[in-house]
Ligand SMILES: O=C(O)CCC(=O)C(=O)O
């Protein structure tokens with residue numbers, strides 16, 4: 001954790017160094033008026049040649065380090081985003097989340113799931129799994145997933161499939177499924193579940209939301225349509241949960257994989273563990289950040 005923060009700090013510090021100072025400039029941010037002398041293309045250092053910016057805009061950015069583009073996002077989009085944002089602020093969904101987590105609520109993991117049309121190799125399936133496999137925090141009963149359909153979702157475009165009652169069991173070992181067509185990175189599945197246990201396919205309409213326990217065994221089927229099937233999911237946990245060390249447990253394999261990715265993409269040091277990564281990602285959405 002400290003290393004991640006230190007690396008971020010270092011980047012910020014380095015970002016301020018090593019570039020020549022532009023000196024004092026009297027500039028108007030939106031008109032592009034600059035007070036400096038002429039530029040030659042070979043002097044461009046901070047902008048790239050790709051025909052999007054006008055010469056004036058490039059010059060302005062080169063000189064001042066910022067550039068305002070008027071009306072870049074259309075009014076209608078801004079209005080939509082504002083409405084959504086205000087809905088989030090009204091915490092409409094959280095009143096349900098609180099029924100499972102209690103009043104101190106952390107958003108641990110948020111996704112817009114864009115399930116692609118199947119390539120014909122059945123790789124758009126999500127193997128049966130328990131989400132707790134990915135989480136180094138407990139108790140599991142204070143964690144819940146909210147999964148919202150963004151369109152009509154049925155067996156045709158790969159709806160969720162759940163094994164009712166399995167939340168009463170324990171966390172099972174997970175690994176990559178042995179699928180012939182290939183597997184998706186980090187999509188681990190349960191290796192030995194009862195094949196003949198009843199499955200329920202959750203057919204949902206746009207806006208329907210299912211809340212489910214992190215031990216509930218679930219997955220999703222092939223997307224047999226040409227469209228990208230969309231859903232929003234967020235895993236919430238009580239801020240009163242605590243982190244656990246997954247070393248020596250069945251979760252060790254996912255820790256290794258996640259830490260490996262953090263190392264590759266962010267250069268995080270080997271001493272970073274699954275807990276550090278979750279602590280960094282977690283966001284308080286209601287109440288107090290007591291633990292997580
Ligand atoms: O939306 C899906 O296909 C299932 C997603 C899921 O179970 C997960 O991301 O853990």
Ligand SMILES: [Fe+2]
Pocket residue numbers: 129130131218
């Ligand atoms: Fe899941």
